Amino acid sequence: MTDTYTVEAVVLRTDDFGDANRVVTLFTRQFGKIEANAYGCRRARSPLSGALQMFNHISATLTRGSKVDTIREADIVNFHDALTADLDRLAYASLLFEIVNRMTFPHQAEPEIFRLLTDALPALNRRNPQIAALIGACQFMEHSGVQLSFSRCVHCGRDIDGDAAISLLDGGAVCNNCIDAAQDVEPYPAALRTTFETMLAFDWQDATQLTFSRRQIIAAEKFFIDYVQGVIGAELKSVHFIREFVAR
Ligand SMILES: [Zn+2]
Known part of the structure; x- marks a missing residue:
């Protein structure tokens, strides 16, 4: 060697x-x-x-x-010049990078995560950085070994239809028939599920303008931050940065 x-x-x-x-x-x-x-x-x-x-x-x-x-x-x-020049971009790029850093282990070849980072960087630099970071986080989870089930009930496996519930502890969506068996359920509106499904399927090379409702983006951000902080058992530093400096 x-x-x-x-x-x-x-x-x-x-x-x-x-x-x-x-x-x-x-x-x-x-x-x-x-x-x-x-x-x-x-x-x-x-x-x-x-x-x-x-x-x-x-x-x-x-x-x-x-x-x-x-x-x-x-x-x-x-290199991506706007990431260090613009606080919104810096804050959201930091969020995605901190999530990846905290939820990966050294010396495990994961080329799909490398590709995700190199795809997400130009989007963080140029497009809506909050949406780019959340799509990055959503797709990263799929490769992380702690992915959540967004479209199927984690208890019975049926496709979720309409408004349902979601449980971070159980690992994802819970249909209305299984709610009593699930732990710590929260509301999971159909619009939030559609948001997650769109994010998972998002192609970074597609330059079409991203349209998500403001309310669903806020819900998705809270959801991912709560989930990652639950998994790592610690607070993400970039979250403080976002709360303090990013204009809402
Ligand atoms: Zn079910």
Whole structure:
């Protein structure tokens, strides 16, 4: 096994340490999520400084270390200028990236999640960032191993028709016949189900304007945040950011 390897990756998170160093969490096409050290990358003249910023799509060369690998070179494949210039975009891109970071494990190759991130970034940069982040979260869940059943009753398996209920504890939709058997049910209006179904089926290459009702978007956002926070047993930091800074 060679000591040097190259990956294509999205910068999922960065944490500064020391005078000019950074721990960089990458979501790579090849190996899933990895953490690596980047020494000196916060110095303006470092050749790494431009590439190792959150949300960048990069190509990076690393060397293996006994505990942590080190990023030696990094080049930008694609970067999204509006994400750091616009608070709404920054907040919602942070929400999607935090969800992916908190709900994935290192060194599990998941190319479909890498593809989802590289598809979602241009949409977060250009389209309605709240809707893009929620579609990203909805599609990410499908790959995460904790996906919810949105269209079928988790108890009896029947297709849901009209207004029904939903249970985060049970794992999704509950039909009206099974409500008594379900735990902690909440209302699940037909319009919210349609919203989830549209999000799951959404094709990122389709440039048609996205139309969702304001009320369903607010309901979907609350739903995903509650669900992820329930699964990880902690609060998402980006949620505070959204509550504080994003104009409603
Ligand atoms: Zn049922």
